[in-house]
Amino acid sequence: MLTNRSALGLAATFWLAVPAFAQDQDFSAVEIETQQLADGLYMLIGSGGNIALSTGPDGSVLVDTQFAPLNAKIVAAVRAAGGGDVKYVINTHWHFDHTGGNEPLGKAGAVIIAHDNVLARMSSEQFLAALDRREPAAPAAARPVVTFPTRTTFHLNGNTVNVVHVENAHTDGDSIVHFTNANVIHTGDTYMKDIYPFIDVSSDGSIDGFIASSAAVLARSDANTKIIPGHGALANKADMQRFHDMLVKVRGNIQTLLEQNKTEDEVVTAKPTAEFDAAWGQGFMNPEQFTRFAYQSLKK
Numbered sequence: 001m002l003t004n005r006s007a008l009g010l011a012a013t014f015w016l017a018v019p020a021f022a023q024d025q026d027f028s029a030v031e032i033e034t035q036q037l038a039d040g041l042y043m044l045i046g047s048g049g050n051i052a053l054s055t056g057p058d059g060s061v062l063v064d065t066q067f068a069p070l071n072a073k074i075v076a077a078v079r080a081a082g083g084g085d086v087k088y089v090i091n092t093h094w095h096f097d098h099t100g101g102n103e104p105l106g107k108a109g110a111v112i113i114a115h116d117n118v119l120a121r122m123s124s125e126q127f128l129a130a131l132d133r134r135e136p137a138a139p140a141a142a143r144p145v146v147t148f149p150t151r152t153t154f155h156l157n158g159n160t161v162n163v164v165h166v167e168n169a170h171t172d173g174d175s176i177v178h179f180t181n182a183n184v185i186h187t188g189d190t191y192m193k194d195i196y197p198f199i200d201v202s203s204d205g206s207i208d209g210f211i212a213s214s215a216a217v218l219a220r221s222d223a224n225t226k227i228i229p230g231h232g233a234l235a236n237k238a239d240m241q242r243f244h245d246m247l248v249k250v251r252g253n254i255q256t257l258l259e260q261n262k263t264e265d266e267v268v269t270a271k272p273t274a275e276f277d278a279a280w281g282q283g284f285m286n287p288e289q290f291t292r293f294a295y296q297s298l299k300k
Contacts, residue, residue, distance in 0.1 A: 027069035032077040035234065037226050038182035040157055042081050046070055048097035049230050052177065052186045053078060056157025059087030062110075063177050063186045063228075065101030074101060086110045088156070090163055091144060092188025092230065093171045094121040094203070096135060102142035113152070114144040115165045117173035121203065129202040130293070166190060166216050169209030170230070171200050176213065178220055185217055186228040191243060193232030195283025196273070196290035199297050206297035207251050214244040246276050254294055267295050 025047065033045040034053075044051035048066035051074065055061075060083035066074065078086060089106075091099050091114035099122065106112055122138040146152075154161040162178040170189040177186040189198065190213040199205040217227065221237040229235050253272035262270065273280070273287045281287045 027067060030070060030073065032070070032073045034077050034081055036081075037184050037228075037234070038179075040082075041159070041179060041182045041184055043228050043234060044074065044077055046073065048100065049092070049095075049189065050186075050228050050232075052179070052184070052228055053081060053083065054157045054159060054161075054179065055081055055083035058156045060084055061088045061090070061154075061156055061161075062086055062105070063090045064092055064098040064188070065089060065105060067097065067100035068103060071101045071104040088113060088154070090114065090161075090175070090177055091118055092175050092177065092186065092190075093173050094118045094126070095171070095189065095200075098188065098230070099138065099142060103139050106141035106143075106145075111146060112142070112144045113146045113148075113163070115173040115175050116147045116149050117171070119144045119147050121171075121173060127202055128200065130198065130200065130289075164216070166213035167209040168204050168206050169213040170198065170205050171203035172205070173203075174209070174213060176217060176220075182226075183222070183224055184226045184228065185220060187213070187217055187230060189230030190214070191217065191227070191229045191235070191240065192283065193229040193235045193239060194280065195232065196280050196285040196287070197247075198285050199290070199293035201293055201296045201300075205293075206300070207247060207254075207294040208297070211244065211247045211251060214240055214247065218244060246280060250276065250290075250294065251298070254291065254298060258295070258298060264292060264295050264299075267291060 030047045035043045040055045042053040044053055046066050049064045052063035060078050086105050089110045089112045122143045124137050126135045151164045159179045159181045163175050166174050174190050197210055217240055225237050227235040250273050257267045257270055268288050268291050277287045
């Protein structure tokens with residue numbers, strides 16, 4: 001629970017800072033940007049989580065789907081990139097800015113794939129404490145029909161695609177998606193470029209999981225790896241290393257304060273993120289919010 005600060009107040013700050021989540025967003029103004037990463041492999045940038053697109057003889061594959069009102073624009077971007085019907089959708093986690101477009105694609109025949117916990121969360125009402133928001137169960141057509149507990153592998157469009165569940169980081173259903181032949185990794189929201197991450201403690205996220213997941217991406221990367229973050233511009237291994245190192249230092253600072261029996265408010269006052277705030281604290285998670293969620297995850 002948040003201390004000496006209402007969940008509603010924090011939610012209001014979060015909503016204002018993240019227009020992609022706003023219910024009244026004008027999706028008609030959103031354009032889908034397509035960035036080619038390799039033969040038949042693209043990054044689609046619009047509103048909500050970044051999308052990976054694979055095209056080829058096995059049909060089009062999407063990693064995440066943004067919002068339902070953008071479906072026609074996303075399908076048009078798929079076709080403009082030379083892709084056919086979307087045959088497969090892989091979800092990196094359950095949040096609505098990554099799964100909102102599942103329903104129209106599912107109704108059109110796409111097979112939706114995700115970790116077991118994504119199906120569990122999409123099958124019942126969820127509460128996002130950070131947004132003071134109740135999210136209803138997703139329609140049946142939007143839910144994964146193929147799930148896995150730890151990892152699964154696909155051989156599609158000339159790529160071996162490893163989908164690997166990582167330790168609870170952003171949520172308890174996070175996966176990274178590694179297009180091994182193309183040397184491209186989609187991280188979902190286990191990585192957001194150059195901003196503090198959102199630890200969704202309501203979905204059992206944790207700072208320890210963020211550290212573990214970033215280490216897992218680093219282990220699969222080299223200097224030429226292209227890393228698609230959940231939000232933000234295309235990244236590389238050096239970017240991920242900076243993220244990992246920041247998290248390790250902040251986690252250590254908060255743990256030291258915890259061992260001194262500091263309360264949540266006292267930890268916030270101590271500013272354990274101070275040395276990183278100028279570089280990382282300008283996104284939708286401000287230093288106080290990030291500190292509170294990191295503290296809460298370590299207290300669990």
